[in-house]
Amino acid sequence: MRFRQKMLLVMVWLLTLSYGVGGILLIRQNFRSSLEQYENNCVESYEMLIQSVQLVNFVDIQQDISSISTTLERMNTSESLIGISLTRGGIGLYQIGVSKADLDTESEFESFLYTRDSIHIYQINGIIKTNDKPLELVVMYDISPVYQARDEQIKMYHQVLLVLILLGGSAAWLTSYFMTKPLNKVSRTAKALASGQLGSRVNPKSQDEIGQLGSDFDNMADRLSDSINELKLSMEHQERFMGSFAHELKTPMTSIIGYADLLRSQALSGEETQEAANYIFSEGKRLESLSLKLLDLLMMKKQDISFVPTDMKSLIENLTFHLQPVYRKNGIVLQSRVEPALCMVEPDLFKSVITNLLDNARKALDHGGNIMIMGESVNGNYRIRVFDNGRGMPEEAIKHITEAFYRVDKSRSRAQGGVGLGLNLCKEIIDLHNGTISFASREGNGTCVTVTVKELAV
Numbered sequence: 001m002r003f004r005q006k007m008l009l010v011m012v013w014l015l016t017l018s019y020g021v022g023g024i025l026l027i028r029q030n031f032r033s034s035l036e037q038y039e040n041n042c043v044e045s046y047e048m049l050i051q052s053v054q055l056v057n058f059v060d061i062q063q064d065i066s067s068i069s070t071t072l073e074r075m076n077t078s079e080s081l082i083g084i085s086l087t088r089g090g091i092g093l094y095q096i097g098v099s100k101a102d103l104d105t106e107s108e109f110e111s112f113l114y115t116r117d118s119i120h121i122y123q124i125n126g127i128i129k130t131n132d133k134p135l136e137l138v139v140m141y142d143i144s145p146v147y148q149a150r151d152e153q154i155k156m157y158h159q160v161l162l163v164l165i166l167l168g169g170s171a172a173w174l175t176s177y178f179m180t181k182p183l184n185k186v187s188r189t190a191k192a193l194a195s196g197q198l199g200s201r202v203n204p205k206s207q208d209e210i211g212q213l214g215s216d217f218d219n220m221a222d223r224l225s226d227s228i229n230e231l232k233l234s235m236e237h238q239e240r241f242m243g244s245f246a247h248e249l250k251t252p253m254t255s256i257i258g259y260a261d262l263l264r265s266q267a268l269s270g271e272e273t274q275e276a277a278n279y280i281f282s283e284g285k286r287l288e289s290l291s292l293k294l295l296d297l298l299m300m301k302k303q304d305i306s307f308v309p310t311d312m313k314s315l316i317e318n319l320t321f322h323l324q325p326v327y328r329k330n331g332i333v334l335q336s337r338v339e340p341a342l343c344m345v346e347p348d349l350f351k352s353v354i355t356n357l358l359d360n361a362r363k364a365l366d367h368g369g370n371i372m373i374m375g376e377s378v379n380g381n382y383r384i385r386v387f388d389n390g391r392g393m394p395e396e397a398i399k400h401i402t403e404a405f406y407r408v409d410k411s412r413s414r415a416q417g418g419v420g421l422g423l424n425l426c427k428e429i430i431d432l433h434n435g436t437i438s439f440a441s442r443e444g445n446g447t448c449v450t451v452t453v454k455e456l457a458v
Contacts, residue, residue, distance in 0.1 A: 011172035083140030331368025338375030364390025
């Protein structure tokens with residue numbers, strides 16, 4: 001059963017129950033009030049009869065009983081009064097509409113209700129004290145109009161209840177329809193998403209619970225869409241990675257196989273043999289470097305990293321001090337200007353970041369130049385910047401610079417021993433430290449690489 005149908009049945013059931021109980025209680029209370037009023041009227045009429053009989057007896061004690069009977073007959077004008085019996089010592093003095101079975105009483109006054117031949121009767125029995133023997137007066141009243149009024153009210157109530165159920169059911173159906181309409185939209189949106197229409201949204205217009213459900217559903221759909229897009233990008237990156245990796249292997253492997261076959265199949269001079277061996281060695285070293293970089297990436301993602309408080313000034317200055325002689329041989333001036341600060345880092349990994357950044361800066365300098373590394377505290381973070389005055393990069397290259405195997409100038413990178421994984425490794429390490437890395441460059445004007453990590457409060 002659909003939720004809309006359940007809601008309709010519940011609303012109709014509650015309407016019927018509330019109106020049914022309320023109507024029954026109202027009719028019952030009205031019936032009791034009418035019955036009580038009728039009984040009071042009957043008691044008043046009975047008391048008037050008693051007073052009339054006593055008055056006649058008081059005026060003329062010796063008066064014949066026929067005078068009392070005449071008085072009772074004259075007062076028998078009420079439509080509801082259907083029986084009167086006056087007896088003395090079991091002898092009937094006056095009797096209309098009363099059977100012998102109705103005269104069984106010993107109380108001075110009693111009243112009771114009963115039904116006879118579909119007639120509802122209210123009977124009052126009582127004793128009238130006189131100068132002689134007491135008189136027994138029995139009066140019977142027809143109170144059927146009270147029950148008839150109740151039956152008519154019940155009949156009318158059933159008719160009204162039927163109409164009310166029809167009208168209330170129609171109103172309940174419309175209410176349930178409009179209240180569950182947003183749920184149908186959520187269902188349609190879910191089916192559309194399941195069929196691949198990732199742009200489908202509920203876009204609720206109400207602010208109630210169902211509207212909130214629609215908003216939450218849209219938020220979930222947004223996150224799902226983002227996750228799917230990220231998964232697609234990841235798959236595209238993986239495909240590019242595999243393609244680039246295969247291409248990186250193909251070139252050196254072709255050269256190694258070619259020179260190895262040349263050495264095996266032909267008699268070469270000593271100089272030619274040395275040249276072939278050197279080429280095989282250089283290409284083998286490049287493959288070794290590639291495998292080591294890939295191994296670093298894989299191991300870094302799997303191992304647990306231990307971060308320790310590290311003095312960034314000492315780490316950077318010690319690293320640049322040991323690299324300066326190597327860079328000086330290539331005509332490159334390496335300088336550092338760093339402020340002291342403590343950061344939670346893994347020292348060896350962070351040294352690898354600095355080393356890769358400096359190495360990329362070195363490769364950008366064709367005929368010597370300057371490299372400056374700066375470190376400073378900025379708004380609770382430690383910012384490291386590496387400047388060079390090399391050839392720079394086009395703006396389009398900056399978007400892909402951290403992708404695996406990406407090279408701005410592929411021919412120069414291979415000649416300089418690059419495998420295109422250095423900056424990708426740097427980015428992975430910086431992400432592990434919850435830091436950021438960014439690039440600013442212009443062709444012919446050098447490059448600035450900025451790394452930011454959280455600084456420890458001292």
